Amino acid sequence: MDLLERYLQALKPLLPRKAQDDILRELSENIRCQMEEKEAGLGRPLTDAEQEEVIKQHGHPIVVAARYRRPQYLIGPTVFPFYWLILRIAAVSALIVRFVVEVVMALLSPDPTHAIVPALLAVPWVLIQVFFWVTATFAVFELCSSAFTLNCKKGWSPGSLPTIGAQLSAVSRTTSVAQIILGSAFILWWQVVPNAPFLLLGPAASIIAPAPIWASLHWPILLLAVAGVAQTGVDLAHPQWTPWRSKIRLAVQAADLGILCLVLRAGEWVVMAPGVHDPSRYADVVGLLNQILFFCFLGGLIVEGVRFVWRCLRQFQAHSVTHAAALARD
């Protein structure tokens, strides 16, 4: 029976704590019954190999114990597609940011070629961090969404379903969830950055600092980000597209463009950090960074401007079609 004792010993720590002894007692009783029946059939005690065979039929301790536990998962099948999307976006974004920071650091360092190797070594670490934070966030989201799903099951009515055809012009829930998570992460980051410039500039924060324009635009940008998240929250709850929603979206986009114009007008987005030992050494780098940023913001303004005009045209077109249809009905 030594084998049986060893089997039960291996099983015990894997079982749910409250029921451990009870389950072990029952399993042990069952195995003993099987062995005794076999012994009675053979008319002799079982050999070690025969005992082993009986125990083996019950399965590996890990498998046996798993059957006594409820299914457990961090991220369920409903949330998983969103998780996977965000994980990929976050990983790519983090790698790009890290790359930019490392390029800046390499430019600032006395020996740029030596800075390349640490940059490459940092890549797996960046990915591990992204994986950890995104997974942790979604695990919390999964917990909250279970409660949300339960509420949905209780309080829904067929009358609240979208009208025929409205589903076609609905906002994708995947996009909405992705935007809410990214938007919330941005708000958090934007609030922390003024006191921790390291989060924006990385190790380069000891040499360069954000220009004053960012302090003056801090609250307008925060307000816009909050408005964006709120708007996406409404999209998630009621994904059907409405003319009002298009107008609100256009207004938010116009405000975005306004902010972008103000940012571009500033002409200086990074400055030398206070207390740098040899400012003349880094002056060129700061100038170069401002030039790069100018082209980035200009490109952003052009793209956003084109998108805004395109949306305005579509809005106008949709309005004309609706108006014509109303006239035809009359």
Added chain:
Amino acid sequence: MDDLFENFRLELRRGCLVLAVLAQLQTEHYGYTLRKTLSSRGLAIDEGTLYPLLRRLESQGLLASEWREEEKRNKRFYRVSPEGAALLERLLEEWRSINAALERMLNQLEPKEV
């Protein structure tokens, strides 16, 4: 194809096993004899499935159990609870209706196949 069959077979058996265990436990049994009885009646079930199932059904209030000595050994005896018996009745009704519907469908198909 074999894997697919095995998946569907397990899916089909899962619900039937609950029904069989509840039905068999209208008479008191302990785990070992329950398994043997089910097996002798054509529904073999391994220990790894039976014991967790018994525990789950008990935690849901469908079975009642007690430890008792029999043949100088302590054994855990199970019996269906009044809630379990009521549920069994409703499940059996459902199962019979599904079975009858399937039979009707299969009987309709038979002439075409011939």
